[in-house]
Amino acid sequence: MANIITTSGLCKQYGAAMGVKDLDLSVPEGVIYGFLGPNGAGKSTTMKMILGLAKPTRGTITVFDKQVNRRNRLAILKETGSLIEALSFYAHLTGKENLKIISTLKELPDSEIDRVLKFVRLEDQKNKKAGQYSLGMKQRLGLAGALLGNPRLLILDEPTNGLDPAGIQEIRELICSLPKSFGITVMVSSHLLSEIDQMAGHIGVISKGELVFQDRLSVLHDRSESRIAIRTLDNIAAGSVLGSQGITCQEQEGYLLIPKLNDNQLAGYFMSFLKEDIGVVCIEERKKTLEDIFLELTGMVVKL
Amino acid sequence: MKGILLEFYKIRRRKIWVIILVLLGVQCLWGLWAFRDMNEKKLSQGYMQCLYHFTVLNTIMMPMVAAITASKICDLEHKGQTFKLLMTVMPAGKLFDAKFICASMYMVAVGAAQMIFIIVLGKAAGFTEPFPPGYLFYYFVITIFVTVVILSIQQAFSLLFSNQMVSFVIGITGSFAGLFSLFLPRNIQRGILWSYYGVLMPVRMNWDSQTRIADLQYIPVDWSSFWLLTGLFAVIYFTGRRCFIRKER
Structure with a gap:
């Protein structure tokens, strides 16, 4: 063009x-x-x-x-x-x-x-x-x-x-x-x-x-990448479960953030949490918005 | 030509002529007041009296007419923030020229109105002095020329500064400077733009301190001052135009 x-x-x-x-x-x-x-x-x-x-x-x-x-x-x-x-x-x-x-x-x-x-x-x-x-x-x-x-x-x-x-x-x-x-x-x-x-x-x-x-x-x-956010009653124990299965996670504002997984994998981890008596409160998909990318690009990300 | 016609189109409903007419009316009334007691001597020098008094009045009033006209014609662009629009469809220099010619037309109209007023006054008051068409035309040309030179400086300031007070202050200051310069030596007068109505006036007053009689007489054209003013005009106009063109929007 x-x-x-x-x-x-x-x-x-x-x-x-x-x-x-x-x-x-x-x-x-x-x-x-x-x-x-x-x-x-x-x-x-x-x-x-x-x-x-x-x-x-x-x-x-x-x-x-x-x-x-x-x-x-x-x-x-x-x-x-x-x-x-x-x-x-x-x-x-x-x-x-x-x-x-x-x-x-x-x-x-x-x-x-x-x-x-x-x-x-x-x-x-x-x-x-x-x-x-x-x-x-x-x-x-x-x-x-x-x-x-x-x-x-x-x-x-x-x-x-x-x-x-x-x-x-x-x-x-x-x-x-x-x-x-x-x-x-x-x-x-x-x-x-x-x-x-x-x-x-x-x-x-x-x-x-x-x-x-x-x-x-x-x-x-395309730059916006999805992540899964999980909130449990015991994030430390949940983190250990994920770590033992080779999943890296980070805790942020009470949520564990893990890379996007397919539904079967996610359901498997969910069952693992239940086996360990870790109550799961919330699972959500988080996508980096265009706004986040814009703020990153322009160096204007502000943390309160 | 297109640009000039558009300038007249733009000032539709702005009633610029009203304020000009009011100032002209004030000047004419002022002139009439000066001619309220016309004796035989004064009637025999009627046209000279008119040209002398109107020149002095022009020194006060015409810079204000020029300042107001320039301001009215330029201010609409500042208010409408239209420079950015116009500069993408026409050269800045042409806009400057068109505005100047448009405003100058009003100055020509004022000069013509003054001349007609003098002729009518001469007939109505019964001036016994022979009608002087040459000197009257010279007065007409000089009035317009000096006003147009003042207009060029007023327009430059009106276009360069959005605050029109700058332009008004220059106009009023110039008007007073011109008036006071009439009492100063001629060489100093020639250095003040607003005093050229007096410098180039076609009539001179002879004051005999012993007899205490003031007498008027026609004088030849002061060509050196005329050319000096022409040079000043070229410098002011092209400097103002250049500044306007170079200004970023």
């Missing part, structure tokens, strides 16, 4: 601090690429550099197989839609008038405004002032602006920020439909793993300005 965005050794320095450090992103064409990282990790800075809103200290950015520079930036961006950080709109103008400004600059016909308004389900609110829109409607207006001209690439920076659950779902559905409906590649950033998990097929995880993981989301899912 060809890459629509490639960055090589991308760096951004603010004073003495590196906001983004040696970033090698590869965003494949036709996918939703989730750009994940905690607040302040460098997601917005990276997206701004891709859009030419911030100048890289070092490194190169290639979009649509063309290396982005000051001269060709706007020509490349003609096929790109974006929504960066805060919502951009003129509060005193109507939704339609806001879109008219972008469509005029992109030299698009007025029919394009109606098309995107219909797609984001704002056609009935198009003559209302944007300042009177709800946050969800403003976000949809921003998305409509980004979709004007049916771009090949959409760069969305935390598009669900501040929305209520219904608004989040609505925006998520709209984003998820883009690659299939229009063949648009979407790069979407978030600090919420669950958000990206529900949208993206590919993922890049950034932490402290560095890319710590990049691959298909399924690869990250």
Whole structure:
């Protein structure tokens, strides 16, 4: 699969601090690429550099197989839609008038405004002032602006920020439909793993300005390993029983954690416990969640 | 052209002309007050009186008109946080130019309104001085030119700082600096941007301390000051434009 965005050794320095450090992103064409990282990790800075809103200290950015520079930036961006950080709109103008400004600059016909308004389900609110829109409607207006001209690439920076659950779902559905409906590649950033998990097929995880993981989301899912947690009335004796049968276990918060076993093996150990008069209170399968992996990757695991 | 038309489109319902009209109205009323007692001598120098007094009033009022117009036109981008959006569809330099031309149109309208007011006042008050179309046109050009130069500095600050108080403070400070500089030697005046209404004014007042009579007379164009201001304009405009282009969003 060809890459629509490639960055090589991308760096951004603010004073003495590196906001983004040696970033090698590869965003494949036709996918939703989730750009994940905690607040302040460098997601917005990276997206701004891709859009030419911030100048890289070092490194190169290639979009649509063309290396982005000051001269060709706007020509490349003609096929790109974006929504960066805060919502951009003129509060005193109507939704339609806001879109008219972008469509005029992109030299698009007025029919394009109606098309995107219909797609984001704002056609009935198009003559209302944007300042009177709800946050969800403003976000949809921003998305409509980004979709004007049916771009090949959409760069969305935390598009669900501040929305209520219904608004989040609505925006998520709209984003998820883009690659299939229009063949648009979407790069979407978030600090919420669950958000990206529900949208993206590919993922890049950034932490402290560095890319710590990049691959298909399924690869990250494969990393999550299952374990069996057993709680007994005598964990020490239970541990000895397991140890005598070559099973390594560790005790954690009143549970014995052992590797995942098949049902027959597990039933056998359960019988062994009963023979030794060890009461079994609870047996459960524990899977390392994506969140655990994310926290490990970003080095943000916090023990209370 | 597209960018300029869009600037006018963006300021729909912002009623920028209302505040400009109010300031212009205040200036005209102020001017009328200065002409409340017109004797024969004053009527014989009516247009000179107008050009002299309006130039002084312009020193006070026009920097404020420029500051408010620039602020209104630029502030909507800060409030809407639209720079990040616009910079992905148009060059920053073109946005700067379009805003400047749009705001300058308002300055041209104010200059034209002042000129019309002077002509109407001349007819209504019965000025006996022959109508001076050349000097009136010169006044019109100079008023717009000096205001547009001030506008360029105001716009640069209004675009670079989201807090519009910075721009207003510069406008008001400049206005007072320009007014006080009218009492200073000409070479010092030439160093203060806001004093150029006075430096380039087409009328001079001769004050005879013995007879205690003030007399007005037309003076030739001060071309050296005009070119100095043109140079200042180029430096201010392109420095402001460059700073705006280089600013990261």
